[in-house]
Amino acid sequence: MAKKISLPLRNLTGKPVRTAVLISLTALLTLTVLAGSIIVSSLRQGLHSLEARLGADIMVVPYEATTKSRLENIVLQGNTGYFYMENALYDKVAAREGVGQISAQLYLASASAGCCSVPVQIIGFDPETDFTITPWIKKSYGKPLADLDIVVGNDLNAFVGDTLTFYGVDCRVAAKLDKTGTSFDTAVFTNQNTIKALIRSSVDRKMNDFQKLDPDKVVSCILINPADGYSVEEVVNDINIHVKKVKAIRTKEMISGISESLSGVSDITVILIAAVWLLGIVILLLAFTMSVNERKREFAVLRVIGSSRGMLASVVLREALTIGVIGGIAGAALALLIVLPFNSLIETQLGLPFLLPAAGTLIALTVAALLIAVLVSALASALSAYRISRLDPAVILRGDQT
Amino acid sequence: MKLLAEQVSKEFLRENRAKGTNSFFAVQETDFALEEGTLTVLMGRSGSGKSTLLNMLGGLSIPSSGRVLLDGNDLYALPDRERSHQRNRHFGMIPQGQTALQSLTVLENILLPYSLYGEEPDADRAEELMQLLDIGSLRDAKPAELSGGELRRTAIARALIRRPAVILADEPTGDLDDENTAAVFRLLKNAAGAGASVLVVTHENDAMQYADRLYRMHAGVLTAE
Structure with a gap:
């Protein structure tokens, strides 16, 4: 008995290097946003704690x-x-x-x-x-x-x-x-x-x-x-x-210096996160576009054998979501493994009050980072998904024949 | 199932920097009927419009005018999702060129039409077709390992896997030797014999010997012989 075929999964496993690069990139994006958020949140928490x-x-x-x-x-x-x-x-x-x-x-x-x-x-x-x-x-x-x-x-x-x-x-x-x-x-x-x-x-x-x-x-x-x-x-x-x-x-005046340092560290962290994300989103967008372009003929074949436009878009989106989920989980795990055990070292290096947020906040930040990873992957592939759903299979398969 | 084209035409726009945009008709207004239990051969030179007509008949290319009726129902009046499902259930299309999905094996490529709508695949039919097309030993091979002829036969098996009521083949024997060409035409003839409506678009004269009906196309104009 033949097994049911999951096209998105087969497409991803069929190109292991490309898939690994995309997952690593998504993991890096998640890592930066989660680690950055935890650090900024810990600094704010530390300042509040000091005031209290x-x-x-x-x-x-x-x-x-x-x-x-x-x-x-x-x-x-x-x-x-x-x-x-x-x-x-x-x-x-x-x-x-x-x-x-x-x-x-x-x-x-x-x-x-x-x-x-x-x-x-x-x-x-x-x-x-x-x-x-x-x-x-x-x-x-x-x-x-x-x-x-x-x-x-x-x-x-x-x-x-x-x-x-x-x-x-x-x-x-x-x-x-x-x-x-x-x-x-x-x-x-x-x-x-x-x-x-x-x-x-x-x-x-x-x-x-x-x-x-x-x-x-x-x-x-x-x-x-x-x-x-x-x-x-x-x-x-x-x-x-x-x-x-x-x-x-x-x-308040005494801790104003700390507030200023904290604000500086927060700003730098936010700028770094934004830079990594901008770069990452552009790379993801290009990667998904190239990946879909090189498989245009395959998508046309899927139309020929009965895929609707929506089904083609769904294949592209599901590939992206799979990458988003796996990369997001890997990046979030890595961020937690770096920030949580080494928070004392980070505190020492920054020289600022640093208090990890409560477990509930950490979970919320992690879930938010995961959602962002999945959302960004979906958005980066949305353009490709739209374009592939609009393709004219007759033109693609015809080549230069009429 | 009977496939009928009423006054279908296909106009394309051509971008020309010097002369601006102009249009031309790949298929002039045409009436065409594909009957059950017959193998129809459509011959013509490259660029004559025969592939365009085949794609319009298969629900892949919206005609500029006219209608395509499948058992009396206008194919292009259906929403894309429904038309695609009809194509999956009733049509077996063999497009030009290499059309295997690279990440799937030969067997998976052949069974792919079942997967799209989550249906149980007919593995026995796949085995039967692979034997008939002499690709049984390649069931677990990936497309990158196959020759052009083997890929072509894989595409033919995929088109026939669901015993479609309508078979539309665009140059199905382009990459095949004489022996395999004969085997493919026998297969298509048998399908017609079993009640399918079969259209083969080709520029090879050998196809004529299998034709129940023969048409020619020239500059978008269809003529019966």
């Missing part, structure tokens, strides 16, 4: 820290560092008109020497007033942090129950946070009592830049949200004018 994690509209730091790059290095780049200002400045800032939510943080950087398990940024927050870190930590750890308990960022190689030592003080890992794609993924969070104990120990071991530091009398950073009826601008200006030795910074 900063959690306050205004940061007030000692004036010398604004040598701004130092602050930015710590908050945005994930470098370690610390700076301090007197508690009295906190009281002055808190007393200013327009200040709504306010909370202080203490910073400390652990050392890479034997006294510390890992060199990380340690951030001490005040659970009673904090409004930025506590809501986030609550997702991973529902209870208040006990003294000498720490919560670690997602990128740190430590797990719940582990003990990390900082300046000779053993701290228990109470929780590990979800990934944020920001510098906070490599930080450690703890309460005021614990960070003060760590600062004291670092001073005692002469490993702190501030040798006469009393952690009970200092803060590193003050986080503020304006009260209702006051704008961020008003509160920032008021603090900068009336409180000496400090600098109030809009957090």
Whole structure:
């Protein structure tokens, strides 16, 4: 018994090199659009995550820290560092008109020497007033942090129950946070009592830049949200004018550099995707046109034995759709295999907040890339399909006979 | 089935840079009947219009005027899909030149008319035709491996696979030696004997001996002999 013949499949397998080239091209198009989309989406997600994690509209730091790059290095780049200002400045800032939510943080950087398990940024927050870190930590750890308990960022190689030592003080890992794609993924969070104990120990071991530091009398950073009826601008200006030795910074302004870099990377990615697609579509269009032209006589024969115009167009379109589906799946798989396992490397290379979208978004992006691959293949072949459906078989088969 | 052409003509436009566009008639207004159970031979020189007439009869080339009736039904009044289906079911056409699909084997090429509309192929008939046309050993060969004569015989087997009521053959023996030419004409004669309406367009005089009816064509004008 003879098997049923699928003409599109037979045409594709009959020309394996041409088919492989077309599938590879479609795969490349899908790869660029999916990998590019995931990267752009991850950068945007990273920026949103950073904005959410900063959690306050205004940061007030000692004036010398604004040598701004130092602050930015710590908050945005994930470098370690610390700076301090007197508690009295906190009281002055808190007393200013327009200040709504306010909370202080203490910073400390652990050392890479034997006294510390890992060199990380340690951030001490005040659970009673904090409004930025506590809501986030609550997702991973529902209870208040006990003294000498720490919560670690997602990128740190430590797990719940582990003990990390900082300046000779053993701290228990109470929780590990979800990934944020920001510098906070490599930080450690703890309460005021614990960070003060760590600062004291670092001073005692002469490993702190501030040798006469009393952690009970200092803060590193003050986080503020304006009260209702006051704008961020008003509160920032008021603090900068009336409180000496400090600098109030809009957090949005601090991350504006990142926004600009992200916008630049996004633009370049979009331009690259557009260039690859333009080239790919032209090549696909030419390839389908040439492929159909060289088989004009075969299509005329199909008309002779009873194919309708629609059936001829369907053969061309089904060939293109098969190429689109196979190339799309291959390209999408390749994009996921490149971007997902190597997202940390991409983050490091870009030096920007980078957070992979949720699984649902990834699936949606993948499905969209596949649909685009199939659609582009269909469109590239549509002209050929139309032309072949219009061909006059009598003219093609007649050659130069009448 | 009876195939009738009423006052059919075919006009083509010719582009000429110097003289502009002008037209000429490949087939002048013609009446023609292809009767059941007869083998009709249409002879004429190259360019006389005989292939154009055959294509109009086969539903492949819309006449500039006139009608083509298959058992009284106007073929060109049907939508393309229906006309194509009619061609698949009732017509066996042997076009000029090499017409095998390169990606299919000889057997698959022969059975192709069944595949178009998803019908169960008649493998026994294919075997019978391949034996009669002496291409039985080539069933799994691809067209690129065949000679011109073998390709021609493959096209003939494909045209006859569905035992069509109307057979339209355009120079069916062009690439064949005397022995195979005789075999093909015997096959076509047998088909006519079984009730088919057969038209053979050729410029070979040998065909005359098989003809029940003979026509000649010259400059688009058809004359019966």
